[in-house]
Amino acid sequence: MPIEPPRPKSPPLNALRTFEAAARHGAFTMAAEELCVTPGAVAQQIKNLEDWVGAPLFDRKAQGVALTQLGAETARDLTLAFDQIGAASQKLRLGGRPSEVRIAALPSVAQLWLSPRLPAIREAAPDIAISVFALETPPNMNREHFDLGIFYEPAEGVAVEIDLGPDEIFPVSAPGVGADAPRLFDAAWVDDWSQWSGAPISANGPVFSLYSLALAEAAAGAGVLIGHSHLVANHLARGDLIAIAERRIKLDRSLIISVAQKGASAAQKVAEMLEAS
Amino acid sequence: MPIEPPRPKSPPLNALRTFEAAARHGAFTMAAEELCVTPGAVAQQIKNLEDWVGAPLFDRKAQGVALTQLGAETARDLTLAFDQIGAASQKLRLGGRPSEVRIAALPSVAQLWLSPRLPAIREAAPDIAISVFALETPPNMNREHFDLGIFYEPAEGVAVEIDLGPDEIFPVSAPGVGADAPRLFDAAWVDDWSQWSGAPISANGPVFSLYSLALAEAAAGAGVLIGHSHLVANHLARGDLIAIAERRIKLDRSLIISVAQKGASAAQKVAEMLEAS
DNA sequence: AACACACACCTAGATTATCTAGGGCTAGAT
DNA sequence: ATCTAGCCCTAGATAATCTAGGTGTGTGTT
Known part of the structure; x- marks a missing residue:
């Protein structure tokens, strides 16, 4: 029997994602919020990655953290790569359920502005399944899988913005x-x-x-x-x-509908109906 | 206390990586080999992803699998994205240990060709730490973190090839x-x-x-x-x-030194010394 | 036609990886 | 001086992932 020698292990993927989020936000706490975990988990993942790399990625400054040079150089590449993965998995989700539209909105907007307009839309387009998620902060549309966002501030990673x-x-x-x-x-x-x-x-x-x-x-x-x-x-x-x-x-702010992808027909349709109403 | 509503979960990252490998190879078994897991684990991960997507990504053909259209469309994007992540983590590793050179070689080549040449190189460049891994098959240099490969066939994802x-x-x-x-x-x-x-x-x-x-x-x-x-x-x-x-x-084949990255000075140096010897 | 083979599926149990919780520390703000 | 924000650490609990072994289905061989 031929022995299969052990290959050196790949980098921990989740640690890379955590690092990317932390680098983007410049703080573990905010990264933890984006990833829906505790700050401790973020600290652990980053420590994991630093052990794998063999060098520190953040300087711990007792009041917040700052990227080392190595960390900063790689963070940008990783952001691009994870954006690409986000786009690909958006595509996957849209391919699997083309008529589902996920809307993220401020709780008050969801209840007081969006909710009264939904029945007409459901009637006009009964084939579209609309899901609504109430979020305190606008999501990064490159990472979290929403088709529409309705907030008083623009979301990140958005294709089209409609000013209401x-x-x-x-x-x-x-x-x-x-x-x-x-x-x-x-x-x-x-x-x-x-x-x-x-x-x-x-x-x-x-x-x-x-x-x-x-x-x-x-x-x-x-x-x-x-x-x-x-x-x-x-x-x-x-x-x-x-x-x-x-x-x-x-x-000094508007209510803004953010459309994640230009091509997504169902989402675009819903956005237009919302704008017109 | 403000309630934090649950956000819809991101796609499982490891499942995406597994899917990408399976799509690239066109077979679960080969993907499993690349990822150093059993084929069952690959099947499970892909099933996970298909559940998340809500649509099949592979057609199971009883003799092997074939990508569905949706799967094929996304696989290419994912390959690019993971190549980018691979490059970024290579960069991280090189940044952390700039003087480490990892060589992958066929066991026989490692022992009979490489090993006799190493002492001279270690003497000429004592600051470079050389690690040798004996592998039956050439690695995909975009994914597995080697700096040099020495095989009778070219490795994938290689910057420079030296024909011996x-x-x-x-x-x-x-x-x-x-x-x-x-x-x-x-x-x-x-x-x-x-x-x-x-x-x-x-x-x-x-x-x-x-x-x-x-x-x-x-x-x-x-x-x-x-x-x-x-x-x-x-x-x-x-x-x-x-x-x-x-x-x-x-x-109809040559012994080939594959250099993963053009910029990696230590690896390039070792490759040149090997070529000259 | 009968056989072995290659490939993927499934389930259960075991193993890891990952998260949470709670306490401690430092520097800037009140 | 005290408070707060942000990060670190450890232990225990939880969840994700893997392995193992048995099943089914086409393909190629005897």
Whole structure:
């Protein structure tokens, strides 16, 4: 029997991916967030890779990390390579389920802007299966497999961006609730009141971790909330809420639909229907 | 506390690598060999990936497998991407240990051709650490991390190839051993006698799984062996063995030094020293 | 026609690789 | 001075991956 001599082992693939993410973000914690693991796991993977390489890839600076020269030189190559793998696996997924469209959106956008528009789209294109994922931060479309993103900031690695107009804020409340009612706050947008009034206002009223919760409370007459134009349009149209001041502040950001791939017909179709609605 | 919604999982990286290898070879068994795992493991990984994709990537043909259209379209992209990753991790390894040179060679070549030349090289370049791996088949230099390969066939993914001249075969034996002594055979080259004589000769004498073993036996007077020019040169020069016939057959292959990367200075240096010796 | 062969599939059990949890450290911010 | 953010470490738990051995199906050989 011919003996098969042991071959030297290949580099650990997952460690390379982890390293790439850490290098791109410049911090283990953020890489961990992207990869949905704990920072400790990232540290371990990078240590693995450094052992395999035989040299450090990051300088540990006690306050964050910094790439060594070797690490920086390789990180760019790896980013390109993993982007390519991401694109290839997107292609695979699209090939396997051509009529599935995955939408990533801010939780509030998903619930208050996207959700009301979905029934019409499902009716117009019943063959398209639409999945919605609520995400706090826009995904990197080269890595995470979404077809559409709807956020107030552009996502990374995107083919097409559709601007749905700027975000305007103004106070809203249920009809009959006075301007002296308690101020409601959203945990992610605690500065809304400050931005609208131009003066610092601390969150001394009820705070909600979901904007849609705060909005529901406002509609129930619990107080005054800063409305975001795209998100309160439906309530205003129905009369559940009314604007209680003339002043509207146009924020320096728009609601943006990001389309991951130009060729994906189903996703493109859904994006166009969303834009038109 | 803000809830972190679960994100859809990325594609399994190792499954992609396995798929790429299987697609490149067109067979699970060969992919398994390249990846140093059992064929069952390959089948499982590919099944994993097919489950993730939601569509088959291979048509199982009972005698081997064939790529589906979707599989074929993606395989090329993945090959490029993994080549890029291979290059990047080569770079990492070279950056970490710039003076290490890994040589892959046929076992017989490693022992009979390379080994005698190493002491001089180590002396001429003592700062270079040379590792030698005996491999039955040439590696794909894009994937497995060798700097030099020495085989009778070119390796894949190679930057430079140095031809050391054709392989010539002729019978050799210890001095005083007649042409009527038993014929010795090497398991991997059982056809040597047939090729030299031009007539089929079955392996009816002692067979050795390593050519260097057969050669040692021949030198000890156990019989006549077909000598390969590069591998018996040392024994001929020392007089341990002599050619017992005028007839030399020039085989349609050369001993080739493959250099993985043009830039790798240490590897290039070693290759040049080997060529010159 | 009967046989062995090559190839891939499946399942269960074992083995690794990987992750989480919790505690410690350092430097900059409050 | 204390707090916070970010990274390190270790041990134990979890999940991914591999091996082993048996099955089925075409192909080539006797």
